[in-house]
Amino acid sequence: MTGRRAQLAANLARVEERIESACVAAGRKRADVTLVVVTKTYPASDVRLLAELGVRHVAENRDQDAAPKAAECADAPLTWHFVGQLQTNKARSVAGYADVVHSVDRPRLVTALSAAAQRAGRELGCLIQVAFDAESGRLGERGGAAPEAVPELARAVAGAEGLRLGGVMTVAPLAGPYAGHPGEAFERLREISTRLRAAHPAANMVSAGMSSDLEEAVRAGATHVRVGSAVLGDRPRLG
Numbered sequence: 001m002t003g004r005r006a007q008l009a010a011n012l013a014r015v016e017e018r019i020e021s022a023c024v025a026a027g028r029k030r031a032d033v034t035l036v037v038v039t040k041t042y043p044a045s046d047v048r049l050l051a052e053l054g055v056r057h058v059a060e061n062r063d064q065d066a067a068p069k070a071a072e073c074a075d076a077p078l079t080w081h082f083v084g085q086l087q088t089n090k091a092r093s094v095a096g097y098a099d100v101v102h103s104v105d106r107p108r109l110v111t112a113l114s115a116a117a118q119r120a121g122r123e124l125g126c127l128i129q130v131a132f133d134a135e136s137g138r139l140g141e142r143g144g145a146a147p148e149a150v151p152e153l154a155r156a157v158a159g160a161e162g163l164r165l166g167g168v169m170t171v172a173p174l175a176g177p178y179a180g181h182p183g184e185a186f187e188r189l190r191e192i193s194t195r196l197r198a199a200h201p202a203a204n205m206v207s208a209g210m211s212s213d214l215e216e217a218v219r220a221g222a223t224h225v226r227v228g229s230a231v232l233g234d235r236p237r238l239g
């Protein structure tokens with residue numbers, strides 16, 4: 001094994017152990033939690049190694065980095081997740097490679113993604129990103145819709161050609177009442193997910209938890225954890 005491959009394998013094994021323990025502690029099945037490895041800022045060669053090591057879900061947060069990486073790894077058996085703030089003018093590119101967009105937070109983006117998915121002849125899974133630090137009706141600084149906006153956005157996604165409503169996503173807030181308490185934010189996301197599923201039973205994905213708080217997310221019912229630095233190492237720059 002090359003050094004990088006061995007390092008990624010060791011990191012993956014540690015993350016796998018953490019997810020496994022968190023599942024045991026929460027009385028959940030390991031199979032009910034999907035590990036999505038966030039490869040942002042790392043090269044396509046790392047994505048390939050991860051695929052060889054058995055990773056099946058990867059995520060990126062910037063289209064300009066993700067598009068060439070996805071193209072380079074097109075032959076690997078990977079599901080691509082887009083988790084960053086998304087401008088409507090990037091929807092067409094993202095619809096070309098992404099299978100799931102976790103960051104749907106406004107009606108205009110729903111319209112743009114729907115048009116892009118139809119044009120690409122693909123179906124895009126969409127998660128509504130909920131921001132617990134957003135003021136009522138306003139988007140959070142890192143994207144995300146206010147909790148009150150979720151039902152209407154969900155209806156828009158569910159009614160849009162080319163899109164499939166997958167569920168909800170959040171990033172633990174750095175400001176506001178939930179700062180420093182990711183578990184409480186994740187519990188609120190669980191409540192929002194429960195209400196969403198009452199209206200849209202198939203929208204059962206709950207994307208929450210990163211390297212520092214995946215245990216809290218698993219405890220609060222996350223079905224997808226998005227782990228970057230714990231697998232790939234600390235990022236050289238903010239990404």
Ligand SMILES: *Cc1c(COP(=O)(O)O)cnc(C)c1O
Pocket residue numbers: 038040061083084171209210211212226227228229230239
């Ligand atoms: C970078 C990123 C992650 C992964 O964060 P780590 O702390 O590196 O695990 C998860 N979700 C989103 C939206 C991200 O941008």
